[in-house]
Amino acid sequence: MRAVDIIARKRDGAELTTEEINFFITAYTDGTIPDYQAAAWLMAAYIHGLNHRETVDLTMAMANSGERLDLSDILPVSVDKHSSGGVGDKTSLIVLPLVAACGVPVAKMSGRGLGYSGGTIDKLESIRGYKVELSPAEFREQARQYGIVLSGQSANLAPADGKLYALRDVTATVDCLPLIASSIMSKKIAAGADVVVLDVKVGLGAFMRHIEEASQLARLMVEIGTSVGQQVVALLSDMNQPLGYAVGNALEVTEAIECLHGGGPIDLREHCLVVAAHMLRLARKNQSDYAMSECLSEAAHQLDSGAAFEKFRVLVKAQGGDVSQIDDPTTLPQARIIETINARHSGYVEQLNALQVGAAAIDLGAGRERKGESIDHAVGLSVHKKVGDSITAGEPLFTLYANDEAKLARTIRRLDYTLVYSAVETAPLPAFYDTITAT
Amino acid sequence: MRAVDIIARKRDGAELTTEEINFFITAYTDGTIPDYQAAAWLMAAYIHGLNHRETVDLTMAMANSGERLDLSDILPVSVDKHSSGGVGDKTSLIVLPLVAACGVPVAKMSGRGLGYSGGTIDKLESIRGYKVELSPAEFREQARQYGIVLSGQSANLAPADGKLYALRDVTATVDCLPLIASSIMSKKIAAGADVVVLDVKVGLGAFMRHIEEASQLARLMVEIGTSVGQQVVALLSDMNQPLGYAVGNALEVTEAIECLHGGGPIDLREHCLVVAAHMLRLARKNQSDYAMSECLSEAAHQLDSGAAFEKFRVLVKAQGGDVSQIDDPTTLPQARIIETINARHSGYVEQLNALQVGAAAIDLGAGRERKGESIDHAVGLSVHKKVGDSITAGEPLFTLYANDEAKLARTIRRLDYTLVYSAVETAPLPAFYDTITAT
Secondary structure, eight states, rough: OOOHHHHHHHHHOOOOOOOHHHHHHHHHHTTSSOOHHHHHHHHHHHHHHHOEEEOOOOOOOOHHBBBBBOOOOTOSSSSSEEEHHHHTTOOOHHHHHHHHHOOOOEEEEEEOOOOOOOHHHHHHHSSTOOOOOHHHHHHHHHHHHHSSEEOOTTTBBBBHHHHHHHHHHHHTTOOOOOHHHHHHHHHHHTTOOOEEEEEESSTTSSSBBBBHHHHHHHHHHHHHHHHHOEEEEEEEESSSSOOSSSSSSHHHHHHHHHHHHSOOOOOOOOHOOOOOOHHHHOOOOOOOTOOOOHHHHHHHHHHHHHHHHHHHHHHHHTOOOHHHHSSGGGOOOOOSSEEEEEEEOEEEEEEOOHHHHHHHHHHHHSSSSSOOOOOTTTEEEEOOHHHHHHHHOTSSEEEEEOOOOHHHHHHHHHTTTTEEEEOOEEEEEEEOEEEEOOO | OOHHHHHHEEETHHHHHHHHHHHHHHHHHSSOOHHHHHHHHHHHHHOOOOHHHHHHHHHHHHHHTSBBBOOOOTSSSOOOEOOOOOOOOOOHHHHHHHHHHOOOEEEEEOOBBBBTOHHHHHHTTTTTTTTOOOOOOHHHHHHHSSSEEEEEEEEEEEEHHHHHHHHHHHHOOOOOOHHHHHHHHHHHHHTOSSSEEEEEESTTTSSSHHHHHHHHHHHHHHHHHHHHOOOEEEEEEOOOOOSSSSSSSSHHHHHHHHHHHOOOOHHHHHOOOHHHHHHHHHHTTTTEEEEEEEEHHHHHHHHTHHHHHHHHHHHHHHTOOOOOHHHEEEEEEOOSSEEEEEOOEEEEEEEEHHHHHHHHHHHHHSSOOSSOOOOOOOOEEOOOOOTTEEEEEEEEEEEESSSSOOOOHHHHHHHHTTEEEEEEEEOOSSEEEEEEOOO
């Protein structure tokens, strides 16, 4: 088998065989196939597409390209969730302890943020001492002992995906549904997930701008997971505006803690309850049939009772974090400058552009433009109004948390265009647009 | 300007601007754009194509990527020819001295052979001492002093084309008309040609198998050349069977010398006369109108008078070659083993597969599969029958010239399938299928 022949077949729109896809991915992973051949193949796949069978094969080839996590001796069911990335998305910080508090153990690997999309691991590093890099043995032992672990992703998990993802970024082959879907699912499969709840964001601050394409991506991922024996549900959730109020690492941890105490923004709470309930329902599917409504009320109870927060304490402590900081979030990293922007007009919020809010957080130093850049955990912003809210002139719209005057000034200018007023009443945005299950 | 944006535009089928193409080629030549980005771009260009304007821009960008030869102070008109490559194609060895003998000076750079397609430079190296690498100063001085020079190609002529060509070879983006046409024409433009006669081979032993695609390629190259002010004619010539009888380096030089003495195979003589006549006619177009018939008879006269051979002697001597070898071609490298394959049946030749004959020559060591491999100048084969000829059982079909018994045995087996007999009379193949001029 020769790489150039496989490239030529995809170039001509042919369906590749399982053997061809396995050969290509294995040889690319071990460096036998160089980047330039993979780049030509990616472009051909981008333009001609991959059918369902090819996409599943690509997913499995990438999942098998490195180590595969197997926690079946520790967890009865391995439950995972994935967010396609959004602004203010601190869902994992809440949902993981919440699900664990409901008696379903969770052992998850998460990523770092890039661009306007934040990363769970960055947020957790706001907590002094929290160790994100665990050895495989540490990861397993913590899962066994505490029923909850939340670490950074092992470098050897689906390494083919890592290489291809980096290459796609510089060869204009990122926004291609089969490539996106196989990239996400290969990591979930390599991480050993039996159950996956996919949180596919759609809107101004999401990778997917339109419900139609988000829906296609969600359906494709559900199909892939189902094909390989996973239980998968995909939710299409709104990312036209930030999730909750807080954007920025320590600020989001603080908001997550509020939520874990039964408080916090109502949209965030609703979002987390739905994600958690789906995880619970699927995790228990093999035991007996739980209705969504039961799972929802169980999860709500665990938030309100403090059990979810208690599980978060267990997590932070187990991974070496300073628990006193989550007991008193005012001791988390604090910005030096706090400035509030007030409304100049009265009216209603028609749009609160999540992309602009995300960019503002990057401006302040809360995110990174390129991999490997350092971030400032203290900075970020809070929004005080969401779409559908009424505004009275003089009310606060944003609170900015900054450590640098120049960055603050730039951010203030950017925020001028972030909130669109309406003179007439506007409707709030829904939390979810659709739920996609295996057919 | 960013490479990834240019890739994305071509990926989406957009027409690239001149600035984008110049940026991409310049940055790829200097290494700022890596191979993997160029590979993705090539695949997008392969699939979506390049329009006429883009193709001309790509050609000029590649032509301008290195030094550009300017012989306008030495030659009244710079006349070039190009063959798309075939088996037994020793045309340049004959046509260049022939045109020079007609009073039109020629200064040409040629390539080495690859695969079944031989290279003029390899053939010339059959002659002891012939120096194929000339400095720019030597090249110019010889053109000025003798009106004839035939050297290897300068490494810094259209270096972007050299890089892209190597990359196309391993990314399944070779057989794409705009990329092929711009590759060929960029070198002709960089070499300073005012007049170009393109010899586009079509048939079993050619890169182009079908007249339709060869015709498209020819038309595209004529259009490119015309767009940048060249006088260009393209000939579609047969490559279903070898040109002439001899295939292999010293064997082809010997046959070329026969032709330069007014003899040699009739198809080779006709081919060379037509190519030379077009070169003469276009070279003189600005002075007065010469008819093709006049150019043809003038060229035939120079072959028959010995003037063309005399010019070949001047060329060989000027470039340090041993003239005694061309005066007595039996002193050129000779193979140790000579074996003749005779006809087993009587009948007519229906097919003499040029690709198989070319492969046989490679088997014997006359050609190379990969760049940089060494070749044996002595070996090769002669065909004794061409399509349309009648055969009597026992007559010689092929004479093989070998230096290795194992290679000889393999070649004999291959030749079993090379000649197809017919019981009924067959028509000879035409020398040319079409002549394409600027419209």
